[in-house]
Amino acid sequence: MDSIAGDGDLGVTVQLASKAMTDFLANPGEEDMGKLLMKCGMQINKASPSTFGTLLASAFMEAGKGIVGKKEIQFNDLLGLGKGQLTVLKARQSRSRR
Numbered sequence: 001m002d003s004i005a006g007d008g009d010l011g012v013t014v015q016l017a018s019k020a021m022t023d024f025l026a027n028p029g030e031e032d033m034g035k036l037l038m039k040c041g042m043q044i045n046k047a048s049p050s051t052f053g054t055l056l057a058s059a060f061m062e063a064g065k066g067i068v069g070k071k072e073i074q075f076n077d078l079l080g081l082g083k084g085q086l087t088v089l090k091a092r093q094s095r096s097r098r
Contacts, residue, residue, distance in 0.1 A: 013048040017056055020047035033073050037064030055089060062088035 020043040030036045041060030044053055063081040067073060073081075 009050055010052055013050045013053045013056075016048040017044040017053055020044055031071050032068060033070045034064040034066065034068030037061070037067070040064075055092065058088050058092060059085040 021040050024040060024043045028036055028039065030039060038061045041057040041062075041064065044060060045057035047053070048056075062084045066080050066084045067077055070077070
């Protein structure tokens with residue numbers, strides 16, 4: 001779809017982001033789940049600085065902020081992570097419409 005309606009880079013972006021996260025998570029050196037998610041976001045941002053890459057990186061970093069200090073994620077944390085991600089993505093959308 002992206003190659004038909006867009007510039008065709010979405011698959012490349014997802015591939016680069018996935019590789020960056022896989023490489024990082026192979027030896028993260030981090031037990032804090034919040035910091036781990038934030039660092040995943042930073043790796044995504046470095047590897048795929050496209051529009052979607054930036055949105056994905058922002059979502060991971062915002063999710064991490066919500067659970068800093070936790071060594072485990074509980075099921076109830078997932079709802080908060082999702083809400084935090086939506087908040088940051090909506091804020092980015094609002095700024096881009098100005």
